Amino acid sequence: MKQKFIRKAIEIARKGMENNDGGPFGCVIVKNGAIIAEGNNRVTSKNDPTAHAEIVAIRKACKTLSSFQLTGCEIYTSCEPCPMCLGAIYWARPSRIYYAATREDAAEAGFDDEFIYKEIDIPPGERKIPMKQIERSSAKSLFTEWIKKENKTAY
């Protein structure tokens, strides 16, 4: 079963590449032994830098389940998720992830995954894209309002 699903993710990656949708990346999401969503990279064809295979598949799976959580789901992806996709997976909270190629393999093919992983460990002000903190107090008081808010949906 695992082999079947990861091969499907790789097949989707190849088709997307051949179709010039974007990079060679594919993902399937499985619940109770059945595929509930598929996704392939569409960054360049959709002008959407967030349209990685995993993000596309997560958004579809959540739509199918009418939920912002992928409880009990497994994610099969043709490559180790980049930090964006790993973050998305954590927010979606599936039970397990299977991946084929590594971030180093992706780097060899010219993708920034490994570079972004390295940047995360550098202090914000010293990163290649400089980050500066301003106006913390007004943003903090917003969180205090959130904590006190009664009719809210936590996630």
Add this chain to the structure above:
Amino acid sequence: MKQKFIRKAIEIARKGMENNDGGPFGCVIVKNGAIIAEGNNRVTSKNDPTAHAEIVAIRKACKTLSSFQLTGCEIYTSCEPCPMCLGAIYWARPSRIYYAATREDAAEAGFDDEFIYKEIDIPPGERKIPMKQIERSSAKSLFTEWIKKENKTAY
């Protein structure tokens, strides 16, 4: 100018929270001194775990610019980006990021940002969401095909 834009991001965050769109997070993207896109968190109202303020704003800005890159843009966000959003920002490649609250402030308000940052530094197999590598060779050969491919758009 910086203050004006970060306050706008915080105002958008507050409105989104009051409207029950999702968590108290807002973002504006600026090019040549003008706002080209705004976004607020819509995770729970859209059943989309990827609908963080920055992702929503990046997708809009790229649509506006008809580009998968935010060259020369500045991102103003009411809170330090989570790993998903930081990754998205790196893929979009803006010139600079301003943020207000920190990941620790977000954690105090019940959000997983800090937890996800910590998980990234743990080996894949030992994370709270277990990750397992399978079928590496067939995925690697796909990258070889990508490298050889002539009519492709790199990103």
